[in-house]
Every structure is written in structure tokens, then in C-alpha cells.
Amino acid sequence: ARFVLAALRLAGAALLSPGSCAFEDSACGYQWDYAHLPWTLHGEGHYISVDTSYEGEKAVLYSPDLYSEEWSCVRLIYQIATTSETSPDPTRLNLYLRKEGESFDRLLWSAKEPSDSWLIGSLDLVNSTKKYKLVLEGEMGQDKSASIAIFEIKITPGYCIECDFEENHLCGFVNRWNPNVNWFVGGGNMHNSQSILPKDHTLDSALGHYMYVDSVYVKHFQEVAQLIAPKTTAPMSGCLSFYYQLKQESSIVFTIYLRDASGFYEEIWKTDTALSADWALAEVEFNAPYPMEVIFEVAFNSAKGGYVALDDIAFSPIYCSNQTEPPFNPANAGCNFEEDLCNFYQDQKDGPGWSRVKVKRNVYRAGDHTTGFGYYLLANTKFTTQPGYIGRLYGPTLPGNLQFCLRFYYALYGFFKMSGTLAVYIFEENHVVQEKIWSVLDTPKGVWTQAEVSFKKPMPCKVVFVSLCKSFWDCGLVALDDVSLSLGSCQAADLLLLRPGECTFEKDECVFTQKKTGRGSWHRRRGPTPTSYTGPKGDHTTGVGYYMYIEASDMVYGQRAYLVSKSLRGISGKQCLTFFYHMYGAGTGLLSVYLKKEGDDEEIPLWRRTGEQSISWLRGLIEYESDRNYQIIFEAIRGVSVRSDTAVDDILFQAGPCLEMEEIQFSSGYPDSLNEIEY
Numbered sequence: 001a002r003f004v005l006a007a008l009r010l011a012g013a014a015l016l017s018p019g020s021c022a023f024e025d026s027a028c029g030y031q032w033d034y035a036h037l038p039w040t041l042h043g044e045g046h047y048i049s050v051d052t053s054y055e056g057e058k059a060v061l062y063s064p065d066l067y068s069e070e071w072s073c074v075r076l077i078y079q080i081a082t083t084s085e086t087s088p089d090p091t092r093l094n095l096y097l098r099k100e101g102e103s104f105d106r107l108l109w110s111a112k113e114p115s116d117s118w119l120i121g122s123l124d125l126v127n128s129t130k131k132y133k134l135v136l137e138g139e140m141g142q143d144k145s146a147s148i149a150i151f152e153i154k155i156t157p158g159y160c161i162e163c164d165f166e167e168n169h170l171c172g173f174v175n176r177w178n179p180n181v182n183w184f185v186g187g188g189n190m191h192n193s194q195s196i197l198p199k200d201h202t203l204d205s206a207l208g209h210y211m212y213v214d215s216v217y218v219k220h221f222q223e224v225a226q227l228i229a230p231k232t233t234a235p236m237s238g239c240l241s242f243y244y245q246l247k248q249e250s251s252i253v254f255t256i257y258l259r260d261a262s263g264f265y266e267e268i269w270k271t272d273t274a275l276s277a278d279w280a281l282a283e284v285e286f287n288a289p290y291p292m293e294v295i296f297e298v299a300f301n302s303a304k305g306g307y308v309a310l311d312d313i314a315f316s317p318i319y320c321s322n323q324t325e326p327p328f329n330p331a332n333a334g335c336n337f338e339e340d341l342c343n344f345y346q347d348q349k350d351g352p353g354w355s356r357v358k359v360k361r362n363v364y365r366a367g368d369h370t371t372g373f374g375y376y377l378l379a380n381t382k383f384t385t386q387p388g389y390i391g392r393l394y395g396p397t398l399p400g401n402l403q404f405c406l407r408f409y410y411a412l413y414g415f416f417k418m419s420g421t422l423a424v425y426i427f428e429e430n431h432v433v434q435e436k437i438w439s440v441l442d443t444p445k446g447v448w449t450q451a452e453v454s455f456k457k458p459m460p461c462k463v464v465f466v467s468l469c470k471s472f473w474d475c476g477l478v479a480l481d482d483v484s485l486s487l488g489s490c491q492a493a494d495l496l497l498l499r500p501g502e503c504t505f506e507k508d509e510c511v512f513t514q515k516k517t518g519r520g521s522w523h524r525r526r527g528p529t530p531t532s533y534t535g536p537k538g539d540h541t542t543g544v545g546y547y548m549y550i551e552a553s554d555m556v557y558g559q560r561a562y563l564v565s566k567s568l569r570g571i572s573g574k575q576c577l578t579f580f581y582h583m584y585g586a587g588t589g590l591l592s593v594y595l596k597k598e599g600d601d602e603e604i605p606l607w608r609r610t611g612e613q614s615i616s617w618l619r620g621l622i623e624y625e626s627d628r629n630y631q632i633i634f635e636a637i638r639g640v641s642v643r644s645d646t647a648v649d650d651i652l653f654q655a656g657p658c659l660e661m662e663e664i665q666f667s668s669g670y671p672d673s674l675n676e677i678e679y
Contacts, residue, residue, distance in 0.1 A: 023151065029064035030063055032060060036058050049150070059138040068155075075120060075171070080115065083146070092111065093136065100130045103501060104568075105135055122172040126234050161315055163312075166203075166208065172229075179219075182213065185209055197210065197245060200311055215304065216303060218302060237289070239315070240284045246280075247306040252306055254296075328487075330484075337376055341356065344396070345393075363612060367614065372614060372618035376479050392464055395464065395483075398460060404486070405489055406452065406455070409448045414477055417470070420468060425466055429459060452490045454490045501653035506542075515563075525547060525548075536617065548648050551645060557638060570626045575654065579619075580617040582616075587642065588612045590636070592608040593608075593635075606622045621658045
């Protein structure tokens with residue numbers, strides 16, 4: 001029997017799917033990027049590795065071209081070894097998806113925890129019609145003797161939470177260790193338990209494997225064993241099925257939970273009785289719109305409890321029952337107020353608390369956050385009918401039992417005391433239960449500031465924005481814009497929030513570098529610029545983050561500063577570059593954007609603005625094409641006076657044509673109406 005198994009394993013190795021590799025005698029078509037550190041193939045140890053014996057920041061390994069018309073699972077067996085436990089710049093292993101027709105790689109997974117032995121990372125690859133490559137990036141960090149090893153990459157059709165337990169990595173399922181009761185691998189002709197099953201479910205043979213837990217070593221009342229599935233990495237909903245056997249002598253409870261990133265448990269299935277002595281099929285409605293772990297938990301009450309066995313966990317994207325309720329789409333619960341109030345509304349009896357307004361471009365009052373030219377909501381609660389000057393804005397009904405992240409931008413004007421002037425409440429359906437989940441403290445006046453708050457309620461609920469004036473004499477204006485809702489907690493969303501091709505300058509300059517030209521240079525900064533009456537008061541991303549700007553007092557009239565992207569992958573078809581620019585100050589000069597294709601000497605001008613434009617961050621949109629590798633260059637020219645601080649922020653590269661047109665077409669001097677304020 002042993003030889004049969006060995007032969008099965010060998011046959012399996014020969015049939016590795018494209019993109020899979022055990023690094024035995026070759027790298028299976030994986031190549032490394034010679035611009036970075038070299039990888040070393042250790043054929044005898046079956047792994048490929050990189051370490052700090054060479055100088056360099058990172059090593060890059062990329063797969064051959066792959067296709068996955070169906071959903072598949074990438075399992076990565078790896079190890080990170082370091083000398084120091086904590087470091088501000090740790091050694092990391094990142095996995096990116098490089099899709100055909102996209103200039104930027106998409107981060108799918110990242111690990112930094114060092115270990116003494118191999119670990120397994122699992123991630124779901126959603127089916128796609130495009131060719132792609134997997135790109136592995138080892139960042140060496142600050143550790144002087146760090147190393148990263150990859151033992152195996154395996155791509156299999158199906159979902160990562162599916163498992164038949166026939167392979168030694170157990171699909172990344174892990175037992176949560178308990179001194180007395182644990183899940184073990186059974187089968188494979190191993191007689192290692194008193195209540196062992198004659199056959200598994202997959203192969204229906206004594207050679208097959210399954211997972212089991214039994215009560216032999218139970219010492220205490222209520223001992224619990226947990227088997228934890230790999231965390232889902234892509235949104236999925238449908239039917240989770242598995243086979244189990246439960247042999248009970250005294251009470252056993254077998255429960256399945258979902259656990260989200262914040263540690264919240266939700267029970268989705270439970271049994272304490274065995275339907276038959278043989279393998280029974282269980283089916284459970286499964287909904288994981290954000291990363292979740294499935295936990296198979298067995299609780300025993302005594303050492304004579306019996307056992308539970310588990311095998312053949314499978315998933316189908318079709319619900320088990322004929323449930324037709326479409327999954328909740330969080331996009332319907334947000335609004336940028338450009339067209340209307342979307343699904344937000346006001347209670348008529350409150351009076352006109354919130355109005356949708358638009359401010360013409362000017363140098364006194366900021367415009368909206370979305371584009372600088374558009375609409376936002378303004379609460380002037382002085383004129384509401386309610387005592388206490390309250391304006392309420394109700395959002396649409398949200399389903400219960402889901403974790404949400406609410407983000408929005410607000411700006412305050414004219415209050416002496418700011419705290420409490422804007423608050424967010426959750427109203428449960430009957431409007432009787434209200435809970436305040438956020439309220440404003442102190443913020444810079446008149447700056448669009450981002451707020452984010454996570455919440456989860458058992459019942460359907462609404463988000464309500466409440467603006468409040470404490471008295472008629474201290475009543476300013478509250479502005480609100482770009483409300484968005486996403487599934488999952490805000491912390492979890494942050495990790496993968498950065499879209500590929502997006503640069504917010506919060507951590508660094510991303511793909512951009514300075515081209516040094518004499519005294520002119522771009523600086524990364526937060527808060528206002530040093531000279532009054534020029535430059536932004538805060539960044540566009542959050543109001544309290546970073547942006548890039550030229551400091552006019554360090555430069556002379558007509559001097560240039562260049563911010564140049566690294567070489568970006570050319571793709572066929574149109575691309576759209578979105579960015580925000582800030583040109584406020586009586587002496588403002590020029591801001592231009594150029595495209596430089598590889599192999600060309602000249603730069604193609606794409607966009608230009610001259611002179612003072614607005615006190616707001618304005619959105620720029622550029623549509624361009626380049627099938628060769630190319631660079632994008634931002635050039636700022638200092639104007640006639642020190643009031644010439646020009647800034648840029650929130651640069652985003654996207655494949656495909658721009659979906660909107662830019663609002664202003666003139667590019668030089670002042671329009672006659674620049675400083676009219678109009679609502």
C-alpha cells in the first residue's frame with residue numbers, strides 16, 4: 001500500500017498545472033528580474049531562496065503567462081527567517097497579480113511573520129478572461145541576515161476553502177492547539193486512535209485521509225477543538241458543503257462559525273445528533289463579502305464523548321436553497337452629490353437642514369471635495385424649525401449582521417466651538433434605538449477632512465448625519481461630501497485599499513522621483529505651506545495627510561521642478577490619468593503634464609494650467625495612449641512672486657478611457673468671473 005501511495009504522489013507531481021512548481025530540478029518557467037537581487041535554486045532541498053548576502057532591497061520572481069478561466073486557488077509554501085523579531089522595516093514576501101493590459105501590479109497577499117519552519121499562504125484567484133502572471137517580491141527590509149525561501153507554489157482549480165485532506169499541507173487548514181483535544185489527520189492505514197473510521201469519504205478506502213477529533217483525552221468539562229480554514233481573500237457567497245460522521249456517547253456539539261478580521265464569531269451551522277452511522281452530507285449557506293475564516297468547532301463534555309470526523313469540504317457559488325436575494329451592493333449607500341442626493345433624504349418636518357450647493361471657482365471659499373467644481377451638501381441649521389438647530393440627513397436602509405466601513409469628508413466654517421457640531425448616528429429600523437458612532441472634535445477650519453468609522457449591527461439600520469448648533473449665536477456651516485460605504489472593517493479595508501496605480505503620497509513618493517534641476521524641487525509635506533495666501537491648507541486624501549508641492553520662496557521666477565514617474569508598462573488602448581492640483585496664490589506660475597515614450601527624445605505635452613486657479617483642490621483628467629513603456633512628468637514653473645506654491649496629490653493611473661470630461665477648458669489667466677461666489 002505504501003508503494004501505491006508513493007506512486008500516486010509521483011504521478012501527481014508530474015501533472016503539475018501551469019504556474020505550479022516544487023523547485024526540484026528547475027524553476028518551472030519562473031524567471032527572476034535581473035535588475036534586483038538573485039534567487040538561488042536549491043534542487044536538493046526543493047526550494048528557491050534569496051538572502052541578504054548581496055546588497056539590494058528586493059528580489060522579484062515572476063511566473064510564465066497563465067490563464068484561469070475558472071476560479072482557482074494559489075497555495076504558497078514559504079518561510080521567512082530573520083534575526084530580529086520586530087523591525088520598523090520588516091522582511092516581507094508579497095504576491096502580486098500582473099494582468100495583461102494593465103500598467104500596474106495588484107497586491108493580493110503579503111506576509112512578514114518570521115518562522116522556524118514552513119508556513120502556507122492561500123489566496124483565491126477570481127476567474128478572468130485575461131492572461132496574467134504571478135509576481136513574487138521578497139523585500140529584505142533592515143535585517144542584516146534575513147532570508148526568504150519558497151518551497152512550493154501550487155495553483156489548483158476550485159476555492160481555497162475546499163479540501164479533501166489527501167495532501168500533507170492539508171490545504172492550509174490548521175488546528176488550534178489545545179493540550180487535551182485536537183483535530184488530527186486520520187486514515188492512510190494509520191491505527192492511531194481508538195475510535196478510528198474504516199474508510200475516508202474521498203477515496204472510500206482505508207488509504208484515504210480525513211480530519212477527526214475524539215474525546216479520549218478530555219480532562220475538563222467543555223473542552224473545545226477548533227479546525228480553522230484558510231482566510232477567504234476574495235468576496236464569495238454560495239453553498240458550503242462537507243461530509244461528517246458523529247459518534248456520540250455523551251453530549252458532543254459540532255458547530256461551524258464564521259470569524260471576521262475583528263474576531264467577531266457568527267454561528268452558521270450546528271448539530272449534536274448523528275443522522276446515520278455513515279458519512280452525512282451537510283450544506284450551509286455561506287456569505288463572505290470580506291475576509292473571513294470558517295471554523296469547525298467540536299465541544300465535548302466528557303472523555304466518553306465519542307468523535308467527529310470531517311472530509312471533502314466543497315464550495316459552490318450557487319446558494320444551497322433557491323435563495324434569490326441578491327447580495328447587498330454597498331455602492332448604493334454612498335453619494336458624491338454631483339447629480340442629486342442619491343439614496344439620502346431629509347425628514348420634511350425638520351425644515352431645510354441640508355442643501356445641495358455648488359461654489360464657483362474662487363480664491364475665498366473652497367469648492368467640493370469630489371472635483372473642486374462640483375456639488376456638496378451644506379447644513380445651515382440656523383434656519384431650521386427645530387429647537388436646538390438640528391439638520392438630519394438619513395441614509396438608505398442597510399442589512400443587519402454585516403461589518404461596514406463608512407467614510408466621508410466634512411468641512412466646518414464659522415464655529416467658535418467645533419466639537420459636536422457634526423455627528424453620525426445609527427438608527428435601527430424603528431428609529432427608537434439610536435447610537436452615536438462618531439462626532440467631530442477639533443479640525444482645521446475650512447479643510448475637507450476625511451472621517452472613517454466601522455460598525456456592525458444585528459438588525460437593519462440607517463446611517464444618519466446630524467448637524468447641530470448649540471445656540472443661535474454660535475452657528476456656523478457644516479459641509480459634507482463623498483460619502484462611501486464598503487464591506488469589512490476600515491482597518492481591513494486599509495490594507496488592500498490602495499488601488500494599483502494610485503499614489504496618495506501618504507507613505508512615500510510611490511512611483512515618482514525628482515529630476516534634479518538646480519534649485520527647483522518638489523517637497524512632500526503635510527499641513528499648510530509656510531507662505532501665507534498661497535498653497536493648500538491640507539492634503540486632498542484625508543485633509544491631514546501628505547501632498548507634493550514646490551516651495552516658491554526657495555526658487556526664482558521661471559525656475560522649473562520636475563516630478564518624474566518610473567518607467568510604466570505600455571498597453572494598447574486608451575488610459576486615464578486622474579490627479580488633483582492646487583494653484584492658489586497671486587503669483588502662481590505654470591503646471592504642465594508630459595508623456596515621454598521609451599526611445600523618444602521629446603516629451604508630448606498633455607495638459608497645462610497657468611496662473612491662480614482656485615483655493616480648492618481641483619481634479620485634472622488626462623486621456624492618453626502609449627503602447628511602448630513610458631513616463632509621466634509633472635513640471636511646475638515658479639511664478640512672479642513667492643505666492644506661487646503649486647501642489648499635486650492623489651494621482652491615479654487607470655486602464656481604459658476617462659469616464660468623465662474635465663470641466664474647464666481655458667488654461668491661462670483669469671476668467672472674468674473668478675472671484676464671484678455663487679451658490
